[in-house]
Amino acid sequence: MLLKAALQLGDRADHLTEKSPLLGAIPELDSMAVVTVITLMEEQFDIKVEDDEISADTFATVGTLSSFLANKLAQ
Numbered sequence: 494m495l496l497k498a499a500l501q502l503g504d505r506a507d508h509l510t511e512k513s514p515l516l517g518a519i520p521e522l523d524s525m526a527v528v529t530v531i532t533l534m535e536e537q538f539d540i541k542v543e544d545d546e547i548s549a550d551t552f553a554t555v556g557t558l559s560s561f562l563a564n565k566l567a568q
Contacts, residue, residue, distance in 0.1 A: 499530045511556035516549055540565045
């Protein structure tokens with residue numbers, strides 16, 4: 494899982510669901526970690542994420558982040 498690797502969540506990542514909150518709920522997800530997650534997505538899935546495509550809503554939950562990625566991959 495991308496979040497597990499980027500945030501070094503260990504076994505805690507096994508308990509994440511689509512509805513699991515991210516920003517504000519996972520202390521490891523700070524501004525630098527957001528950049529790391531985006532960079533990993535770009536590298537792993539060969540996509541380009543523009544600054545104006547993401548907001549706090551993108552990182553609201555695991556589901557919103559997954560939806561964002563799915564939309565990027567469908568383009």
